[in-house]
Amino acid sequence: MAQNPETLIEVQHLTKSFVADTNFFGKPTSFVQAVDDVSFSIRKGEAFGLVGESGCGKSTIGKMLVGLLRPTSGKIIFEGKDLATLSPRERREHCRDIQLIFQDPYASLNPRMTVGQIVAEPIKTNKLLPAEKIDARVDELLERVGLSRAMKNRYPHEFSGGQRQRVGIARALAVNPKLIVCDEPVSALDVSIQAQVLNLLDDLKEQFGLTYLFIAHGLNVVKHISDRVGVMYLGKLMEIAPKRSLYHEPLCPYTQALLSAIPSPDPHLQRKRIILEGDVPSPIDPPAGCRFASRCFAKVGACDVAAPDLREVLPDHMCACHRYESVAPADVVKTSRDIQYDAARPSYGRGAKDVNADPVVAPGTKRGA
Amino acid sequence: MILVAELINDTAMLQEQEPAPSSVPPESPDAERSSAKPESLWKDMWYSLTQNKPAMVSLFFILLLVVIAIVTAVVPQVLPYDPYQQDLSQSFQAPSAAHWFGTDQQGRDIFSRVLVGTQISLTVGLLSMSISLVVGVALGAIAGYKGGVVDTVIMRVMDMMLAIPSILLAIAFMAALGQGIDKAIVAIGLVSIPEYARIVRSQILSVKQSDYVAAARVIGDTDAVIIFRHVLPNVLPSIIVRATLGISGAILDAAALGFLGLGVQPPAAEWGDMLGRGRNYIFQAPYAMIFPGLAITVTVLAFNLLGDGIRDALDPKARKR
Numbered sequence: 001m002a003q004n005p006e007t008l009i010e011v012q013h014l015t016k017s018f019v020a021d022t023n024f025f026g027k028p029t030s031f032v033q034a035v036d037d038v039s040f041s042i043r044k045g046e047a048f049g050l051v052g053e054s055g056c057g058k059s060t061i062g063k064m065l066v067g068l069l070r071p072t073s074g075k076i077i078f079e080g081k082d083l084a085t086l087s088p089r090e091r092r093e094h095c096r097d098i099q100l101i102f103q104d105p106y107a108s109l110n111p112r113m114t115v116g117q118i119v120a121e122p123i124k125t126n127k128l129l130p131a132e133k134i135d136a137r138v139d140e141l142l143e144r145v146g147l148s149r150a151m152k153n154r155y156p157h158e159f160s161g162g163q164r165q166r167v168g169i170a171r172a173l174a175v176n177p178k179l180i181v182c183d184e185p186v187s188a189l190d191v192s193i194q195a196q197v198l199n200l201l202d203d204l205k206e207q208f209g210l211t212y213l214f215i216a217h218g219l220n221v222v223k224h225i226s227d228r229v230g231v232m233y234l235g236k237l238m239e240i241a242p243k244r245s246l247y248h249e250p251l252c253p254y255t256q257a258l259l260s261a262i263p264s265p266d267p268h269l270q271r272k273r274i275i276l277e278g279d280v281p282s283p284i285d286p287p288a289g290c291r292f293a294s295r296c297f298a299k300v301g302a303c304d305v306a307a308p309d310l311r312e313v314l315p316d317h318m319c320a321c322h323r324y325e326s327v328a329p330a331d332v333v334k335t336s337r338d339i340q341y342d343a344a345r346p347s348y349g350r351g352a353k354d355v356n357a358d359p360v361v362a363p364g365t366k367r368g369a
Numbered sequence: 370m371i372l373v374a375e376l377i378n379d380t381a382m383l384q385e386q387e388p389a390p391s392s393v394p395p396e397s398p399d400a401e402r403s404s405a406k407p408e409s410l411w412k413d414m415w416y417s418l419t420q421n422k423p424a425m426v427s428l429f430f431i432l433l434l435v436v437i438a439i440v441t442a443v444v445p446q447v448l449p450y451d452p453y454q455q456d457l458s459q460s461f462q463a464p465s466a467a468h469w470f471g472t473d474q475q476g477r478d479i480f481s482r483v484l485v486g487t488q489i490s491l492t493v494g495l496l497s498m499s500i501s502l503v504v505g506v507a508l509g510a511i512a513g514y515k516g517g518v519v520d521t522v523i524m525r526v527m528d529m530m531l532a533i534p535s536i537l538l539a540i541a542f543m544a545a546l547g548q549g550i551d552k553a554i555v556a557i558g559l560v561s562i563p564e565y566a567r568i569v570r571s572q573i574l575s576v577k578q579s580d581y582v583a584a585a586r587v588i589g590d591t592d593a594v595i596i597f598r599h600v601l602p603n604v605l606p607s608i609i610v611r612a613t614l615g616i617s618g619a620i621l622d623a624a625a626l627g628f629l630g631l632g633v634q635p636p637a638a639e640w641g642d643m644l645g646r647g648r649n650y651i652f653q654a655p656y657a658m659i660f661p662g663l664a665i666t667v668t669v670l671a672f673n674l675l676g677d678g679i680r681d682a683l684d685p686k687a688r689k690r
Binding site for chain 1: 581591685
């Protein structure tokens with residue numbers, strides 16, 4: 001992953017730990033490893049999805065990118081500068097280029113400011129426009145996100161969740177950012193509104209040439225909007241792949257389990273769910289080997305001993321799993337299907353052997369069985 | 370997408386049917402609130418407050434008290450009688466055309482004394498509230514922002530003060546400082562510091578953690594902007610409400626100290642002191658304590674109602690528009 005001109009932001013060995021417990025004198029005795037040695041890069045104009053279950057550290061990564069949290073170690077290289085080492089003042093200069101859309105549209109808008117003031121604030125703070133042009137720009141932004149300009153003198157409590165999220169998007173757009181971190185922007189909305197907001201985000205990406213880091217806790221939301229997807233588990237990145245590759249050929253067993261958990265809208269579709277057993281280990285004392293080893297259905301001896309490195313298993317498809325270490329590139333897909341087949345076998349019996357866990361794109365499945 | 374636009378337009382239509390505020394010119398009905406400049410927090414608040422009748426009546430009553438206090442201090446000749454002139458032959462006259470509220474044991478006109486008492490009660494209320502407001506808000510804000518050891522030290526001292534009933538603490542302060550109305554103001558101001566500190570600290574703690582403060586940080590706001598634009602406006606309402614209630618509390622405390630004979634020196638007219646002295650003659654001359662008592666009650670009620678009104682006016686959700 002050399003820094004090439006297409007890369008907008010590159011994260012190298014990013015680590016964040018929080019103090020979990022202190023002794024009597026306030027000296028930290030144990031840490032929560034929220035993010036552990038995570039590296040990835042996002043290309044200009046792409047939407048990079050980041051998925052994983054609650055508490056796996058994906059929001060922490062987002063907060064570090066926008067500067068709300070300081071990394072414990074590691075680099076965030078944005079346009080050639082390492083944001084992690086900048087002083088708070090220099091950091092503020094760069095804030096403008098990286099904006100955040102919050103998860104909770106109810107908490108992220110100041111209840112005592114009108115929507116117009118909320119959207120105008122970033123423009124004023126960063127002195128982007130002369131005062132007389134701000135009004136027109138606010139109108140334009142509100143209309144761009146699908147709100148009427150007549151609404152700008154209303155307060156956030158007069159809006160629905162979806163409308164508030166649109167206000168949050170307008171605020172993020174106000175400073176013409178290059179990268180927008182979407183921190184589960186639709187998980188607080190109901191399903192019909194989710195689709196509207198996702199469509200809006202997709203349209204805006206086209207119109208403004210934006211780059212997204214799209215954080216979500218399920219693969220189905222990410223599937224709609226992302227070009228590449230990273231899967232996280234307990235502070236580690238398990239797999240990074242282009243969307244098609246990840247959904248068709250999931251390599252990491254955890255990704256396979258996640259994909260098999262996506263609910264299907266078709267009740268007749270053959271489902272082979274991979275049911276994981278046990279709970280996520282505590283991030284305070286994470287397992288020594290692979291983070292997923294305690295729940296993995298494809299575990300080998302090495303998994304408990306050493307954490308696998310994230311490496312390019314297929315072209316542009318990175319995975320951290322011991323199972324692929326001595327497998328020739330030509331056999332990788334077959335190996336991954338074998339793993340899935342073995343895991344899904346209890347409920348299996350009718351499909352072909354080479355089905356994958358994605359129920360919607362599964363080839364050759366019989367309907368109405 | 371079209372469907373959404375329609376939905377939004379529908380809500381816009383619904384909203385337009387609400388009566389528009391009087392500030393909108395009638396010749397542009399479709400312009401309504403949208404084209405008007407965004408009103409400031411204070412203008413909005415004032416408009417909403419004017420819609421609240423009890424609060425407005427209270428406000429006028431308080432303004433009337435202020436006028437009475439100033440006029441009686443500057444030109445005491447306007448009073449029907451000299452409030453300090455004793456005339457034992459006139460002692461305990463019932464209310465009449467000559468003495469509206471009657472006279473006390475020394476034959477002084479109670480109406481004149483109640484009017485003059487406004488000076489002391491308002492001074493005590495406003496000054497001691499200011500002391501506790503300034504010190505309490507500063508301590509609470511520091512504790513809330515800094516956290517850690519500073520927070521612990523400040524709040525434990527506040528807890529110690531809260532552990533003692535405030536009137537006892539005020540009496541203790543008076544014992545240390547000596548008698549006199551100026552000392553009473555300081556004592557009453559000191560004892561209510563912890564309440565302000567606690568309110569401000571808890572509010573700042575919750576606002577500090579909120580997403581919209583994080584959003585302001587992402588936008589690039591400086592700490593000062595975050596404090597003045599995002600934290601304080603959201604903390605202010607509870608402070609203002611507590612302050613108006615604090616005025617009435619301070620007036621009551623001053624009255625209690627006066628009742629106990631600690632507040633003012635004897636000839637001075639103070640409502641609590643008058644109430645305390647009238648108590649001895651409650652059956653012969655009930656008017657000697659009824660009227661000072663009424664003055665306290667109505668004044669306190671006015672400050673409380675005004676405080677409620679301001680709280681509602683500052684809350685966009687409770688605002689009438």
